[in-house]
Amino acid sequence: MQQDPGLDLRDVKLRRMKLLATGLLLVAAVIYVLATAFKLQYPWLFYMAAFSEAAMIGAIADWFAVVALFRHPLNLRFIPHTAILPRSKARIAEGLSEFIQQNFLSSGAVVERIAAFHPAQTLCAWLLKPQNAETVATYATRLLAYGLTAVDDERVRRFLLQAVKDTVMKADVAAAVAQVLDILTKNQRHHALLDEALAGLDDLLSREDTRRFISEEVARSAPLLKSISDLFHLKLDEKAARKIVDVALKKISEVRQNRDHEHRQRFDAFVAQFIVNLKEDEATRDKVHHMRDEALESPALGRYVGELWEEFRTWLSADLNRRPSVVHDRVVGMVDSFAAKLDADSAIQQWIDEQILTAIPPLVKEHRAKIGKFIEDQINSWQEKQLVDELERHIGSDLQYIRINGTLVGGLAGLLIASMTQYLRL
DSSP states (O other): OOOOHHHHHHHHHHHHHHHHHHHHHHHHHHHHHHHHHHTTTSTTHHHHHHHHHHHHHHHHHHHHHHHHHHSOGGGOTTSSSOSHHHHTHHHHHHHHHHHHHHHTSOHHHHHHHHHHHOHHHHHHHHHHSHHHHHHHHHHHHHHHHHHHHHTTSHHHHHHHHHHHHHHHHHSOHHHHHHHHHHHHHGGGTHHHHHHHHHHHHHHHHTSHHHHHHHHHHHHHHOHHHHHHHHHHTOOHHHHHHHHHHHHHHHHHHHHHHOTTOHHHHHHHHHHHHHHHHHHHOHHHHHHHHHHHHHHHHOHHHHHHHHHHHHHHHHHHHHHHHHOHHHHHHHHHHHHHHHHHHHHHOHHHHHHHHHHHHHHHHHHHHHHHHHHHHHHHHHHHHSOHHHHHHHHHHHHHHHHHHHHHHHHHHHHHHHHHHHHHHHHHHO
16 A cells, blocks of 8 residues: 655654754753853853743743643643643544534535536536547447447346336336326317327328228128119219218318317317326226236237347447447537537526536535534544544644744743843842
């Protein structure tokens, strides 16, 4: 496992800063010893002794304060308010989790950041770059080729077919058909279908071959009438066929022209009752579901669907293998075309941004608590030593400046106090 090089750099910097702060303390101690030893010979060393003495006090006090954040100074556990960070691990975890949730994962902050990002415009600019369109096309072609190869496995096909069958078997087909018919019959939309059917029937009955067919059926169904017609050359079968067709055409014309015709009303009543039966009548629903089950269990239907899929997959796979560059270029063209249209239509860009910004707040509210809980649990799962090492690695080097400043500021304060004391004695 490779170690993050950033950790080594932080460790090196931390050790260097600790050595610098400790070195200043030692320098102050050496100066204090020398200044104290020779101040009788050199009176001015009194001030150096005062400076170094105060510097040592400041350095030691600040060393204690910094160390107390992470551990017990000199491992003296009886000293209160030491090892503050490891002892407050749970409180830190909870506070950090709450802070991140409120300040980084709030709906307003996330929406503001995404709005400034301009998702649609950014996506458009990214897709307009030729190399990015090539990247999308390459991955799409590879994914398609892999998918076609993967679903060729008999186990995958059997699993997918069974999954589809199980899903459809559980589906309430009768209720679904009823909902579709509800939509189709709203505002008498189904009358358009009826008009088309009547128009087709009108056209069929007006054809000469249809009349001839009806005439032949009349003659076949009434042989006695055919014999009398042929004996006296009356052509009764043809006349009967024409009469039947004329009556039918007249009735069809009446229904087509009269929107309130009784046959239309009967058609409406039949459809309305059929919808009610699909929703409420168990016998009708059972018949529909029985038809569904028979169709799904039919080996012929399974073979037919399987053959269709196999033909499609073979054709697509062969075309992809035979002309991969052509398929790739087509995908590139589709990406370029989409990007160009998106770039030219600012309204659709605005719509995309609005949809994203509308969808983000509920997603943030739903998941930010989980993210915060993950952070809290992660910190709580750390060992105290791990927590201390991680925090010290990140902020310990900056905290050494407290020790350095304490040494220098303490020394200057001691020098100032000693100077004022000497002045007041004069």
